[in-house]
């Protein structure tokens with residue numbers, strides 16, 4: 388975790404704009420800065436960029452599991468031990484052309500919660516994970532996505548209580564649903580987005596086949612959701628997909 392060496396800090400405030408979640412705060416009494424631990428995500432942007440001219444920002448041990456989790460999720464240079472993937476610990480779902488995680492008649496659901504500048508309390512990640520699980524998404528396990536290591540029940544998306552107040556820069560919820568459940572999943576997301584204090588981007592992954600693509604656009608139209616303005620077709624690297 389990150390702390391300020393008060394003997395060295397001269398209160399120059401150079402560090403303040405570097406923090407993506409505004410965790411550096413000015414002390415009311417003295418010309419010093421401190422780190423608000425309730426906001427800090429342990430992303431180490433301040434450490435990696437050596438932003439303090441007098442070396443007053445110091446790294447100390449991440450002394451509990453939730454702090455270690457924050458660091459793995461929020462620092463893109465760290466590799467998740469559980470998944471073996473750096474950068475939030477989740478392999479990008481758009482590589483389905485080579486991983487083949489989603490078969491015919493299925494949609495991959497990839498919910499990218501939070502952003503630098505906003506962050507995401509895991510309480511909000513839980514709300515979204517539970518909403519989509521109830522609507523028919525089968526959530527990915529800990530071998531695919533680190534958030535699952537905090538779930539008490541992968542079927543519901545419920546997180547352990549001690550995780551809920553934890554702040555991270557962003558975190559990914561991943562799963563898949565059968566085609567016929569996609570409208571329920573999108574409606575669940577429309578409902579839950581009004582109950583959270585952060586933002587999310589939704590990625591829908593399917594095989595680039597006419598049936599899935601047509602169904603997707605028809606579903607959007609029925610629900611009054613504007614067509615997405617960003618899309619991508621990956622062409623595969625020669626590896627055969629699952630049926």
Ligand code: SF4
Pocket residue numbers: 391395396397398399400401402403419420438439440441442443444
């Ligand atoms: S940059 Fe360093 S010296 Fe300046 S306020 Fe931040 S911690 Fe203190």
Ligand code: SF4
Pocket residue numbers: 389405406407408409410411422426427428429430431432433434
């Ligand atoms: S570790 Fe990240 S969140 Fe914490 S004070 Fe440094 S830049 Fe801000």
